[in-house]
Amino acid sequence: MDFDYSPAVQALRQRLQEFIDRYVLPYNAAWHRSVSQGVFPPPFMDDLKALAKSEGLWNLFLPGLRGDEPGTRLSNLAYAPLAEIMGRLPWASEVFNCSAPDTGNMELLHLFATPDQYRQWLRPLLEGEIRSAFAMSEPDVASSDPTNLQTRVEKVGEQLVLNGRKWFITGASHPHCKLLIVMCRSADDEAPKHARHSMVLVPLETPGVSLERNIAIMQHHTPEGHCEIVFRDVRVPLANLLGQEGAGFAMAQARLGPGRIHHCMRTIGQCELALAMLCERTLERQVFGKYLADLANVQEWIAESRMEIDQARWLVLHAAWRLDQGQQAQARADVAAIKVVTARLQTRVVNRAMQVFGAMGLSPDTPLAYFWTWGRAMQLLDGPDEVHLRTVARHELDQTRQQRGATAAYFTLPEQLLAEPHIR
Numbered sequence: 001m002d003f004d005y006s007p008a009v010q011a012l013r014q015r016l017q018e019f020i021d022r023y024v025l026p027y028n029a030a031w032h033r034s035v036s037q038g039v040f041p042p043p044f045m046d047d048l049k050a051l052a053k054s055e056g057l058w059n060l061f062l063p064g065l066r067g068d069e070p071g072t073r074l075s076n077l078a079y080a081p082l083a084e085i086m087g088r089l090p091w092a093s094e095v096f097n098c099s100a101p102d103t104g105n106m107e108l109l110h111l112f113a114t115p116d117q118y119r120q121w122l123r124p125l126l127e128g129e130i131r132s133a134f135a136m137s138e139p140d141v142a143s144s145d146p147t148n149l150q151t152r153v154e155k156v157g158e159q160l161v162l163n164g165r166k167w168f169i170t171g172a173s174h175p176h177c178k179l180l181i182v183m184c185r186s187a188d189d190e191a192p193k194h195a196r197h198s199m200v201l202v203p204l205e206t207p208g209v210s211l212e213r214n215i216a217i218m219q220h221h222t223p224e225g226h227c228e229i230v231f232r233d234v235r236v237p238l239a240n241l242l243g244q245e246g247a248g249f250a251m252a253q254a255r256l257g258p259g260r261i262h263h264c265m266r267t268i269g270q271c272e273l274a275l276a277m278l279c280e281r282t283l284e285r286q287v288f289g290k291y292l293a294d295l296a297n298v299q300e301w302i303a304e305s306r307m308e309i310d311q312a313r314w315l316v317l318h319a320a321w322r323l324d325q326g327q328q329a330q331a332r333a334d335v336a337a338i339k340v341v342t343a344r345l346q347t348r349v350v351n352r353a354m355q356v357f358g359a360m361g362l363s364p365d366t367p368l369a370y371f372w373t374w375g376r377a378m379q380l381l382d383g384p385d386e387v388h389l390r391t392v393a394r395h396e397l398d399q400t401r402q403q404r405g406a407t408a409a410y411f412t413l414p415e416q417l418l419a420e421p422h423i424r
């Protein structure tokens with residue numbers, strides 16, 4: 001395992017950072033002003049996207065791109081440090097066509113789209129002409145266990161008819177969002193539990209699709225939305241089924257691995273920024289005749305943040321490497337682990353930074369309150385921590401079952417007791 005960034009990745013990191021410093025960050029205040037005035041996306045977004053595309057800083061995330069598709073074809077490990085850089089400025093990913101949930105959706109379409117679906121949806125997504133959303137969670141059932149999902153899809157003649165209600169659907173109120181990938185129940189109870197659901201491609205403007213509201217996350221409304229959507233007798237052609245009927249779960253697994261690496265690295269970028277802001281503040285601010293940086297508890301916060309961020313980054317890079325190696329079973333547990341580790345990291349590190357900033361840390365004048373909120377949301381979105389912990393624990397127990405008794409020789413019991421059958 002060599003996790004040193006290769007010269008090519010180093011060069012890309014530098015180009016990406018320079019592009020952000022030169023062209024994107026100068027628009028940060030204007031982006032917030034525009035969004036607060038209800039203009040989203042801001043008028044300069046298309047120009048920034050065109051510039052990023054012309055500079056080859058486009059679709060940095062998708063390893064399996066074909067020769068005629070725009071993008072860099074980086075491995076997950078190579079893309080990870082770039083996601084970290086983009087993560088520091090939450091709206092920056094859109095400039096490079098690397099925003100969630102489009103990245104996961106493009107990944108999914110890349111694997112399973114028919115030629116028609118490719119032409120109609122994947123190509124415009126790869127070109128950055130449209131946005132998309134992934135609709136799985138439902139208000140009426142515990143969506144941590146997706147086998148509960150109830151939104152129905154039925155074949156009626158040459159059409160698929162959908163009925164149900166989804167919520168917290170990220171990206172659905174983005175004005176460019178044209179496509180919903182909807183997880184629906186397509187089979188009755190006789191089918192095996194994990195073969196009852198299918199994915200259906202639903203254009204957002206289809207009659208019967210009703211965007212009910214954009215739900216705030218801890219008082220914070222994002223302009224692209226976390227939306228509640230109702231499907232009432234929504235009719236789409238049979239050809240809008242994505243992949244095989246009943247294969248929804250298997251396909252969702254394919255989508256979530258790389259997407260979680262991206263989330264985790266963006267989080268690490270935000271933690272790095274929070275720590276840098278914390279440190280700068282402690283060197284400027286004095287209390288009772290001392291700089292904050294000179295206080296022992298503040299130094300501990302700084303040291304703990306540095307150590308925790310570095311541990312998390314190595315764990316994420318290791319998970320990305322495992323995905324790239326095709327070690328799927330182990331990668332699944334690793335990806336579950338990083339999802340928990342980085343979400344907790346973000347709330348801890350950002351919390352320390354907010355404390356050091358005093359009241360200002362809770363205001364919208366710094367990005368900290370938003371970062372903390374996002375860290376808290378990360379403990380739920382893409383599955384709650386407890387589900388990921390269960391995946392890690394099950395993997396650990398499976399490993400142990402395969403080597404049962406391997407620890408017996410390390411016991412310090414007297415020999416005659418060790419020989420007892422219940423110990424062996």
Ligand SMILES: Cc1cc2nc3c(=O)[nH]c(=O)nc-3n(C[C@H](O)[C@H](O)[C@H](O)COP(=O)(O)OP(=O)(O)OC[C@H]3O[C@@H](n4cnc5c(N)ncnc54)[C@H](O)[C@@H]3O)c2cc1C
Nearest residue numbers: 134135136137142143144168169170377381382383384386
């Ligand atoms: C900001 C944000 C964005 C989101 N974006 C999307 C999106 O784009 N598309 C989408 O479909 N969904 C999205 N979601 C929804 C998210 O995926 C769900 O909230 C999540 O899967 C949990 O489902 P639930 O809310 O129904 O909680 P429930 O399933 O009702 O679970 C409640 C609690 O039960 C506990 N629990 C669950 N399972 C276990 C277990 N095995 N062991 C112990 N305890 C357990 C956990 O503490 C959990 O928080 C988003 C959520 C947020 C907050």
